[in-house]
Amino acid sequence: MNVEKQMRLLRQIQEMEFVAIELNLYLDTHPCDQDGLNDYNCAIEKLDKLMSEYTAEYGSLLAQGFHGCKKWLWIEQPWPWEM
Amino acid sequence: MWVYEKKLEHPVRVTCPDVKFAKLVITQYGGPDGELSASLRYLNQRYSMPTNNAKAVLTDIGTEEMAHMEMIAALVYKLTEGASPAEYEAAGWAGQWVQHDHGLFWTDANGIPWSAKYIACLGDPITDLVEDMAAEQKARTTYEHLIAATDDPLVKGTLRFLWEREVVHFQRFGETLNSVQEWMGKAKHVWEGGAMEK
């Protein structure tokens, strides 16, 4: 397993997720802003792509996601505070 | 990090508002053996757990307890929906209305505010897992008392779901305790002169 590659992908997910969080909060108070909504949808689309790439290789970041067919990968290291 | 799902883990229904029972069930929100205590206790103990299995169980049960906290909040909301100050007064809960109106607050059934004193973390996985097992039993007992204290079949149904989850959590913590004990049995103990390997 290539840890460096995993960390790089995780960093990209963190960045795109942060974009989505910022737009999410903005849209909570500006629900009719069409530009904000477009940006949000774009970020979610990119995030979904990064997430499926990550999941396919390392198992889901969510407990309720894909964690392999032979072994429950969810419990495997590293946990967030160990990275 | 955490992601919010805009739904409850299990439906929460009441036949009709019952402020008197809300005053009792609030203890599962902000009482010693309530869901906030459970959630914070487990999520905080993860950092000193030695095995992946223990880290996962504390993370996942701690997360589920947050969902239970939300169910109790929804239950209190429905039990007090539309209640007037006079109804709070009649239920012996005028203090709640005076200080919080229809807002929720972290207290037990006697109005005592939530405290970090309700939870422990000794940094020893055996000690902490045994504490967790006791906590699940205390929550189970409290739910049994609450189920006995209401006649509303819908409220009983909601509480029975939460009661059953405590039983499952106790089981999983027991299994985790066994696996951690097995893991520790293989390590060189401090009283043999070795630093405890983690």
Ligand SMILES: [Fe+2]
């Ligand atoms: Fe529990």
